[in-house]
Amino acid sequence: MLHTHTLEKLRALHLEGLVQALEEQRRQPAMAGLDFEDRLALLVERQWLWRENRGLAIRLKNAQLKLSASLEDLDYGPARGLKRAQIEQLRTSPWVREHRNCLITGPTGAGKTYLACALAAQACRDGHRTLYFYAPKLFRALEAARADGSLLALFKRLARAPLVVVDDFGITSVPGKLYREFLELLDDRQGQGATLITSQFPVAQWHEIIADATVADAILDRLVHNAYRLELKGESMRKSKLPPVANES
Secondary structure, eight states: OHHHHHHHHHHHTTOHHHHHHHHHHHTOGGGGGSOHHHHHHHHHHHHHHHHHHHHHHHHHHHHTOSSOOOGGGOOOOGGGTOOHHHHHHHTTOHHHHTTOOEEEEOSTTSSHHHHHHHHHHHHHHTTOOEEEEEHHHHHHHHHHHHHHTOHHHHHHHHHHOSEEEEESTTSSOOOHHHHHHHHHHHHHHTTTOEEEEEESSOGGGHHHHSSOHHHHHHHHHHHHTTOEEEEOOSSOHHHHHSOOOOOOO
């Protein structure tokens, strides 16, 4: 009876990991040979791991990453132009903590989205809340928010995220007013968070994508300064994943 009440109180305190560990200890007779402090240390460790795993699951869910990706599975083939030393610089997310940006460019199918999602997933593992956006959807969200009066709320939500990923920047035509709002978003995040951008266009061409030269200068100034830049090369990786086509006789 006392055990049941203890479990109820632990659950009321949201200590589910401790509940699970306590139940497991009761099923293991060898645990009786441990002193109180050793058993308590095991319970606390289990609760800590449970909280960390739950937090990671929530961060990954809220990030809404396009792909399930991992830095451990990156392809460092020479033709790709991806250097292992570059990734090691980013691996423990120091760039997110330092509010620096990361710009990934390369041709279609070069693996930009996978790399972006792998870096974002690592940021989630390192405790950073992350938001992923396909660029056209982000601009549509900005346009819709302006129309319904929720633009300020959207800016605040994005400004609070330690990492925002904008995938496929420049892939569609965007009205000049939306680039001005994008600039405002970047300005809000300046010194407050990290931004990761992928694009099939080299950074040198981004100025041409943004019609307003003044806005383009301001956007590039906020994105490029102190940014890590990864330039992928090679043919589309999607081709290598296609099944071979049978020869017709």
